[in-house]
Amino acid sequence: MRFSKxxxxxxxxxxxxxxxxxxxxIYKKAKKNISNISLGTIYRNLSQLNQDGIINIIYDxxxxxxxxxxxxxxxxxxxxxxxxxxxxxxxxxxxxxVWNQYKFEADNIEINITxxxxxx
Amino acid sequence: MRFSKxxxxxxxxxxxxxxxxxxxxIYKKAKKNISNISLGTIYRNLSQLNQDGIINIIYDxxxxxxxxxxxxxxxxxxxxxxxxxxxxxxxxxxxxxVWNQYKFEADNIEINITxxxxxx
DNA sequence: ATAGTAATAGGAATTATTACTATTTATAAA
DNA sequence: TTTATAAATAGTAATAATTCCTATTACTAT
Ligand SMILES: [Mn+2]
Ligand SMILES: [Mn+2]
Ligand SMILES: [Zn+2]
Ligand SMILES: [Zn+2]
Numbered sequence: 001m002r003f004s005k006x007x008x009x010x011x012x013x014x015x016x017x018x019x020x021x022x023x024x025x026i027y028k029k030a031k032k033n034i035s036n037i038s039l040g041t042i043y044r045n046l047s048q049l050n051q052d053g054i055i056n057i058i059y060d061x062x063x064x065x066x067x068x069x070x071x072x073x074x075x076x077x078x079x080x081x082x083x084x085x086x087x088x089x090x091x092x093x094x095x096x097x098v099w100n101q102y103k104f105e106a107d108n109i110e111i112n113i114t115x116x117x118x119x120x
Numbered sequence: 121m122r123f124s125k126x127x128x129x130x131x132x133x134x135x136x137x138x139x140x141x142x143x144x145x146i147y148k149k150a151k152k153n154i155s156n157i158s159l160g161t162i163y164r165n166l167s168q169l170n171q172d173g174i175i176n177i178i179y180d181x182x183x184x185x186x187x188x189x190x191x192x193x194x195x196x197x198x199x200x201x202x203x204x205x206x207x208x209x210x211x212x213x214x215x216x217x218v219w220n221q222y223k224f225e226a227d228n229i230e231i232n233i234t235x236x237x238x239x240x
Numbered sequence: 241a242t243a244g245t246a247a248t249a250g251g252a253a254t255t256a257t258t259a260c261t262a263t264t265t266a267t268a269a270a
Numbered sequence: 271t272t273t274a275t276a277a278a279t280a281g282t283a284a285t286a287a288t289t290c291c292t293a294t295t296a297c298t299a300t
Contacts, residue, residue, distance in 0.1 A: 004266080062179070064182065064256085089217070098235075107235045116224070182286095183288095243298100244298090257284100259283080265278070269272105269275105
């Protein structure tokens, strides 16, 4: 993978927010630095960065969000303000359980909890 | 909500499969009975049925799937064959945990586990 | 039967994402 | 340094999933 200032910028944007931004949010932010950057470049680089284990993708209903935190963790999504916050459930236990009970070899466990956050 | 043969058919299709079908799968199946049914009707009725608690919606990456089983449960998705199977984790504990630790009032907990199923 | 209401079909619009292509750019060899 | 070339880019078109719109149809209560 060759260096590009676009990829560097995109990586930096993702790595300096905890908002779990969408591609479009990242695109708007990136345009402030590189005004003619294209949305295709955003998507291409986000998926490259994901493939290289540098960032994570999470799915919020029918859109992707990007997470700087590649360590396995889970999310709380507030129905009122839309905020997504990190939590850590102990998925190792679940992983064991699905193996023991279903002989299912889990490689990823994602827990998405929706409800009302403590700001309301 | 008034009776309609379209809604009855859509409900029946969802309630007689455990495949967690997409809107498009349901559409194709429905057309065999009502050849001029429209995709808009599929979506409208699926979301009505969901609002009335008759069926459930689950999100598989960036598309919706529909589940006849409205009792809280979770899913295993196989990366090889794409099959989605039901499991039951004990989410009551998780619900308590997020309340105690984060004061987050959970109304829905979805656990999505991907990996390799016991058919491979 | 008629009127009022609720549902429909069909297509247009929207949103998120991917694909295509001509041009530019990073890197490494000559 | 110049040059070769593979990778990346901008811009645009295409696709996929979903929602919105509107004229028409079907039920229901008078
Ligand atoms: Mn996170
Ligand atoms: Mn299910
Ligand atoms: Zn909130
Ligand atoms: Zn499988």
